Amino acid sequence: MSRFGICLTLPFFLLIFAACASTTGPKEAAQTVDLNNGQEVEAVSRAVFDFESKTVRLNSGYDMPIYGLGTYSLHGETCVNSVKSALASGVRLIDTAHVYGNEEEIGRAIREAMQELGLKREDIFVTTKIYPGSDMADPEAAIQGCLDRLNIEYVDLMLLHHPDSNDVKAYKSMEQFVAEGKIRSIGLSNWYVEELTDFLPQVTITPAVVQNEIHPYYQENEVIPYIQDLGIVVEGWYPLGGRGHTAELLGDEVISAIAAAHNKSTAQVILRWNLQKGVVVIPGSSNPAHIQENTELFDFELTAEEMAQLKALDRNEKHDWY
């Protein structure tokens, strides 16, 4: 039995998340099961990506798109235009954070795009994050601040951006906002095995998502399955290596050869590789052509041999400090 009271070796009949998909929710979430010894535990299974609807069912019961737009370093009109361009290209997941300083622009872009494109609020999935330090010291104010700046009725997913001395307190505050219906799902960012082991027994709602750095030069091959086996969806940041680091990755000879074989770009191969590993991708871009290109991930499939070639590129090379 694991430390969370969840036996990961439970017989397979204990499993199952509903597999049908649409973007409204919540749907049927994880079920509880009786272990025949009077103990009731939550059944967990790896969330399965639905490549038809391009969504994954979270343990909260809500569906999350499996690809989206990252908005780190996008500001002002550039940010508004990037988000609107993404929504016009069919992107339905937008990733932001308090610390990016662009939540007001994101909210404005979403409200305008809803009108212009005839989208409903529930068609769009918005993630934001609260930061260590003052945000987590006074989480209620920080969370309400995100909701006020975004001004889009509710937040689909809120993450703690990094571990912090007040992270459990901040998470419990997010749990309260979930109970009030102002946040639909909650999760963590930059949490690895050790941090999760310590953190999970202290909170009530299992995180729906963990967002960590993942790209072919930093693959997290042990962390990803550990998180997925807890029924938590993994999302990768810096999928293309991060601004300032993309040239080497996008020009990599191995990735270029695979891209040529599929008549795709190296960016598309990297994003597809993530999806086939069950990792949600949020490439950042302010270029409408790139934003469109980053949606065209579903008309080809990497072979097992190509996945192995990509796996061999791992260098354990982090592109940021956390």
Ligand SMILES: NC(=O)c1ccc[n+]([C@@H]2O[C@H](COP(=O)([O-])OP(=O)(O)OC[C@H]3O[C@@H](n4cnc5c(N)ncnc54)[C@H](OP(=O)(O)O)[C@@H]3O)[C@@H](O)[C@H]2O)c1
């Ligand atoms: N949780 C965390 O701690 C954390 C940390 C960092 C980032 N993030 C999130 O992860 C997102 C992704 O990270 P990121 O934006 O920093 O880095 P990234 O997605 O790895 O790379 C972005 C860079 O790739 C370029 N690019 C995008 N699509 C391309 C394409 N198809 N072909 C060629 N170049 C392309 C962009 O340039 P153009 O603008 O010219 O397209 C930009 O310079 C962030 O935006 C943020 O939402 C989270």
